[in-house]
Amino acid sequence: MPAWVEVVLNVPVYQSFTYKNPAPGESLLGKRVEVRFGSRILIGFVIADREELPENFPLESSAVKPILRVVDKECLYGQNEADLSAWISSFYLCAQGEALSAMLPSGKRESSGPGFSFEDEEFADLAVSLSEEQTQAVRGILDAESGTPSYIYGLTGTGKTEVFLQAAEEILKQGKGVIYLVPEIALTHQVIEAVAKRFGKTAAVLHSGLTGSQKLTEWMRLRRGEARVAVGARSAVFAPIENLGLVIIDEEHDNSYKSGTTPRYHARQVAMHRCARAGCALVMGSATPSLEAWHQMKNGRIRTFTLTKRLSGGAPPEIKIVNLGGADGALSDELVTEIQATKEAGRQTILFLNRRGFTHFFRCNTCSYEMKCKNCSVPLTWHKAQGVMKCHYCGLQLAPPRSCPECGSLDVGYAGFGTEFIEDEVARTFPNLSVKRLDTDSLGEKGALKSVLDEFRSGKIDVLLGTQMIAKGLNFPGVRLVGIALADTGLHMPDFRAAERTFALIVQVAGRAGRFFPDGRVLIQTWNPRHPAIVHASKIDVEGFYDWELEQREELGFPPFSRLIRLVFRSKDQGKAEAAAEGAAKIMEKLLPGECELMGPSECPLAQVSGNWRHHLILRGKTLGPLLKAARSFQTGYKPLPGIHLEIDVDPAALL
Incomplete structure (x- = not known):
């Protein structure tokens, strides 16, 4: 008879708390409860029932606070999820309640309709015949006897998605469940649609675009076994699938798989843990694997299946580097000529720049003053359409000055360029072309992204320009030309992954060209035409770049040749x-x-963000164990002064 319950809370306190069960005959494991915690009333998570109080309990039984209210009628999670939250708490140095809060949907009640429209049928027979390479890859994924993860490596357009879908079908036929992870949902809605079409009501979608109630509905469909395929972004790795048979990580290299808030987990690491516990298969895929994954592939710790052929009739595009030295504006003469030729051929152009806004920053030519955000140590970006200087970190907006705020000089201007600037220049240069911009500033209304992509797919838009929203996961037959307006945008960030990210972005964007016809063209505009990341990307020389980058990392002692834990103190x-x-x-x-x-x-490279000053220290070692032990000891005994906040990041994705 469970008279007491063990509860964890979404607060940075590294212990559980005992409360009185208001209905002693009923187990509350797996349910959310409302409890009094000090002077506050909080939602807690029951992780265990108790028939007796723990040994050496400091209070009399009469002094134990009762649960105020049980939130859930059905269990929201089981022992598997409770155990997983305990592992996340231990590995990522957070409270178990913080881990459970990140894992579970926030809705209090289920919605009347699902969060995604599905086909009526249970399965749609949409599978296509596979090439020999694809067939071998599917067999390899399903042959998980060795317990070694698999990797589907191949250039964009070589059919990785179909391999994943057919492997998932085989797992479902065995009566097991599947988790299919994609990067940010806005970037990969085509994959979501493909999964939903293939598996019908057997699929449930979990992502941040759903309301709390919709997410709870999808979560409970999976928990009850009504759905056996969970598809979604990072947090879908926690989907409550009991008989798990396969986890798929599409675009494994993508940074969005790493959480930027507590718990700072990486979905790849969590997936590896879940698969090891469940004894099931794990498969990852990308045209540009993360350097850590590539290193393990080369060392034989991950089985690699390579796809070499573009199955839709396309061929690798012709890629050319264009030196911007001395160029006036964002469009080189070569890019202008190619855009015109593409239009005359009845085809379409994608222009990519990983920077929003009109221009990058305000600069005084007299005293070299740069206009920076007063809350963050980053330059403000001019947004012409809104007529403001804007900070992309805290959202601060200011009117653009007419003279230098530092010295009063009128000799001021704007340096660099963003997507708004390019949109303006393309419209002036090609008044007869239909142009649409796709970035977070242009997507004000719900459904705007899908609307623009549908228009582009139907051929109504000649030139689509935008940020990384258009870099991956998109498959448009009409695209002949991809123009990378400025390849250097992230190259000189003070972070050890800067070159890797630049290389991956260029290769991913280039993959949008010529997917269905062998006439794709890519122009890479740059001020650094000799940088190895850009040179290797222009040749789609993945192996060459990774060899070079691994050499740099080994020499400097950075991952994958070391493990890091970062402690950030902000105030x-x-x-x-x-x-x-x-x-x-x-x-x-x-x-x-x-x-x-x-x-x-x-001081952190981004010394100030949202008014908080940031200083950090980094622990580095060959293995993670000793680092975790030291960081855990520090965390346990650390009592911060008022106004000081500590962030601990295990295996940080960036050091900014």
Whole structure:
């Protein structure tokens, strides 16, 4: 008779709490409950029932607070999810309640309709015949006896998605469930549609675009076994599928698989843990694997299946580097000529730039003053359509100055360019072309993304320009030309993954050209035509780039040749943030074993974000175990001063 329950809360407190069960004959494991915590009333998660109070419990039974209300009629999660949250808490150094809160849908009640429209039939017979390479890949995925993860590696358009879908079909025929992960939902809605069409009501969609109630509805369909395929972005890795047979990670290299808030988990790491526990298959895929995955593929820890043929009749595009040195404006003469030729051929153009806004930053030519955000250490971007200077980190907006705020000079201007600037230039250069911009600034209304992509697919738009929203996951037969307006955008970020990200973006964007016809053209505009990331990307030389980049990483001691844990101290008071990091470094020097290294403390490259000053220190070692032990010891004993916030990031994706 469970008279007591063990509850964890979504607060950074690293323990569970015991409350009185208001209905002692009923198990509350797997349900959310409302409890009093100090002076607050919070939602908690029951992780265990107890017939007796724990040994050495500090209170009399009469002093134990009762649960105020049980939120859920049905269990929202089971022992598997509770165990997974405990592992996340241990591995990513967060509270177990924080982990469960990130895993579970927030809705209090289910909605009347699903979050996605499905076909009526249970399965739609849409499978296409596979090439020999694809057939071998499907067989390899299903042959999981060795427990080794599989990787489907192949250039864009070589049929990775069909391999994933047919492997999923085979798993479903065995009576097991499938998790299919895609990057940010806005970028890969075509894959979502393909999964929904193929599996009908057997599929459930989990992503941030759903309301809390819709997400809860889809979650419960999976928990009850009404749906056996979970498809969605990062958090779908937690889907409550009991008899899990396969986890698919599409576009494995994508940064959005790493959470930027607590718990700072990576979906790939969580998937590996779930598959190891369930004894099921894990398959990843990309044209540009992450460097960590590539390193393991080369070392034989991940089985690799390579797809070499574009199945829809296309061929790898012809790629050319265009040196922007001395160019006036965002469109080189060569790019203008190619856009015109593409229009005359009745085909379409994609123009890519990974920067929103009109121009990059305001600059005084007299005193070199740059207009930066007062809350964040980044330049403000001019948005011409809105007539404001805007910060892309905290959202601050200011009117653009007519003279230099520092010295009063009128010799001021804007340097660099963004998607708005290019849109303006394309419209002036090609008044007869239909042009649409696709970035987060242009997508104000719900459904706007799908509407623009549908128009482009139907041929109503000649030139589609935008940020990474158009870089991957899109498959348009009419595209002949891809123009990368400025390949250098992220190349000089002070982060060890800058070259890897630049290379991947160029290769992914280039893959949009010539997917159905062997006449694709890609022009890479750059101020750094000799940079290895750009040179290798122009040849689609994946192996050559990774060899070069691995050499750099090994020499500098960065992943995959080391493991990192990052501690960030932030405060509205700059002195407090600096002092906290310095104090932590002295403690950490005593906690870290000799084979590990402490880097810092130092100011973060982005020293200020949203009014918070940020200082960090980085723990580095060959293996993660000793780093985790030291960081956990520090975390357990750390009592921050008022106004100081600590963020711990295990295996950080960026060091900005």
